[in-house]
């Protein structure tokens with residue numbers, strides 16, 4: 011580790027050769043959970059004490075199970091907040107739990123309550139609901155679960171004091187309208203729907219007016235039910251579905267499991283929060299939504315009745331067992347290159363999974379794109395089944411790399427330009443393209459100035475590419491957007507020799523360098539962008555864009571900053587994000603979303619500044635570019 015840090019440091023210094031002396035980013039940098047949670051505390055207030063506005067809830071000191079459940083609810087869509095969902099979506103449960111533990115463990119003072127200005131009758135009604143409930147409406151006393159002191163109970167029931175009125179109203183309102191849900195049994199959903207609107211006002215106003223007791227710690231367990239009280243227990247959410255893989259695999263199945271990693275099958279074939287490989291993940295295409303199939307061996311809804319021949323037909327010909335032509339959102343246009351032996355191993359592995367009964371939802375394609383006639387026409391123009399033919403003149407390692415990149419790895423499905431019908435041509439494979447439906451730019455893997463593998467061993471050579479694919483980050487590059495799931499689900503698990511083979515193959519595919527590929531430089535001077543950078547970014551990325559090894563990616567002499575298409579940069583600043591969580595980097599650092607903090611002009615200015623500072627020489631980002639991203643559907 012120390013060696014890696016030193017090496018990364020050495021590379022960083024070579025790149026910032028213009029800097030007079032190395033200025034280390036934020037002298038206060040500390041490798042801690044608090045540092046990782048900076049992506050959260052921009053909204054949730056310093057250390058998670060709550061934002062100043064009553065809308066961004068407190069996190070500090072809440073029961074760990076409660077916080078963890080909320081992270082799952084927000085990630086999996088039982089609770090809605092787009093900016094948080096985007097941040098949380100790629101994070102695995104193990105990391106969400108650590109974030110929950112971090113905030114739960116903080117013991118910080120609460121703000122003073124807002125004095126009540128309500129009529130005494132309203133306040134009295136609020137207090138009655140809290141202490142006694144309303145038997146006529148079948149509403150239990152809030153204290154029954156939230157505790158006599160209303161400080162909550164470990165692990166899953168939160169306290170109700172110290173929260174702003176607006177926040178409490180929004181939560182009970184959310185449950186009433188179905189906007190907020192919890193794992194079943196969702197008892198708060200039932201309770202909130204039994205309260206009348208005036209009861210909601212009474213109880214939230216009363217709660218917000220109470221001081222928080224000196225000991226605000228949640229009870230160690232749920233309070234005992236008072237005699238005669240009706241049992242309504244909840245707050246013991248089950249953990250999300252575990253891996254369906256059975257433990258003892260044969261050698262063939264083990265090989266299949268590895269190949270499934272190389273093809274990232276589970277990423278597309280697992281719905282968010284669903285059982286692995288059971289399908290129904292919506293895949294967005296420019297022509298509509300395609301739902302992935304259930305690959306578990308369930309007889310009625312999965313591959314239970316399939317033979318290895320049926321499976322081969324799907325992988326190699328893109329045809330289902332019943333003869334239906336499959337949509338190329340299933341990348342059989344790449345998978346067709348795999349050998350029959352590899353397909354059989356994959357099939358053996360999939361058949362070893364526990365069967366999950368889950369019917370696949372029908373696709374939602376715009377007419378005529380989803381029809382069999384359209385698929386037939388598309389395939390006759392753009393698809394030819396073929397098995398990879400090793401080139402005799404090349405080494406075994408080179409051929410292995412080519413096989414993985416163009417076959418199971420399906421790198422070209424995102425990294426190639428596509429025509430209006432979504433097809434890519436052989437001549438432009440891996441030359442970079444826009445993922446239209448997802449609105450991300452996947453840079454060229456054949457241009458070493460974009461994302462190709464540089465000759466030699468510099469910051470973007472073979473070593474660095476292997477490290478990037480294995481860990482998700484290097485000193486000079488950090489994976490984001492749809493590439494996150496490629497690293498998290500696939501390349502981090504590949505053997506070193508396979509990653510090396512892929513990088514070596516990619517290096518051999520480099521196009522001749524075209525020196526004029528970089529646009530006109532931003533007009534100097536750029537004081538405004540520089541000032542914004544110092545205010546919002548330098549704490550993490552360093553005063554000279556040098557970053558912090560192992561934590562914050564360097565922005566100096568960065569390829570990603572100079573890609574011809576700037577949408578990824580705009581998105582990163584607007585939505586923030588975490589580097590991929592991988593075995594080698596299980597607790598990645600995060601960047602906060604700036605969408606609510608920076609205007610479109612600010613974002614354009616700060617990006618234009620960093621695109622032309624510290625060895626970067628790319629064209630400015632305009633305010634129109636930023637506004638276009640903001641207006642895109644999604645948020």
Ligand code: HEC
Nearest residue numbers: 049050053065066067077080081089091093094097109603
């Ligand atoms: C862009 C602002 C923003 C960022 C960044 C953000 N959150 Fe949130 N978070 C919110 C808002 C707003 C809510 C309330 C949503 C609602 O009302 O349902 C929320 C709710 C939550 C809750 C539920 C709290 C409760 O008491 O019910 C948790 C837990 C949480 N966030 C944790 C995090 C963590 C961890 C991060 C960093 C990985 C994070 N948030 C980043 C805005 C943000």
Ligand code: HEC
Nearest residue numbers: 079150151152154155167168181192197198242243244245
């Ligand atoms: C049967 C147990 C139970 C009772 C009774 C109960 N609650 Fe809850 N409450 C919970 C649980 C469990 C949660 C956490 C839900 C989740 O995980 O989203 C919760 C969450 C809440 C929250 C969300 C807090 C936050 O930080 O976002 C509010 C507000 C709330 N309850 C208010 C009430 C009020 C008001 C009453 C009385 C009218 C009440 N509860 C009665 C179990 C209960």
Ligand code: HEC
Nearest residue numbers: 273274275278293300301302303324330331336337339340
């Ligand atoms: C980029 C997303 C994606 C990836 C990666 C992916 N699939 Fe799929 N797959 C799909 C979609 C979408 C469908 C449904 C196509 C349709 O119904 O027309 C599908 C369908 C299939 C089918 C046909 C099932 C049937 O009932 O006809 C098989 C078999 C299959 N995939 C196997 C795999 C295997 C094995 C891998 C990994 C090597 C894999 N897929 C990787 C998206 C993907």
Ligand code: HEC
Nearest residue numbers: 419420421424450451452461487488489490491492493570
């Ligand atoms: C699902 C689409 C998708 C697939 C499949 C995919 N990529 Fe990417 N890749 C992207 C996008 C989008 C980016 C730009 C975002 C980023 O920088 O991480 C990217 C970025 C990269 C980068 C540059 C990272 C940097 O910041 O310099 C490399 C290298 C890369 N991909 C290699 C690969 C390889 C090798 C494969 C095949 C194993 C692959 N990609 C498969 C979408 C994809």
Ligand code: HEC
Nearest residue numbers: 048487488489490546547550570582587588589599600601
């Ligand atoms: C709390 C620390 C933090 C702050 C503050 C921060 N960033 Fe980041 N930034 C990160 C992390 C962590 C990543 C890697 C995220 C990923 O891989 O998805 C990142 C990634 C980036 C990237 C993508 C670089 C690449 O190689 O792909 C850009 C561009 C960027 N930040 C610009 C900014 C700008 C501009 C600001 C100020 C407006 C800023 N950052 C503020 C932590 C931060």
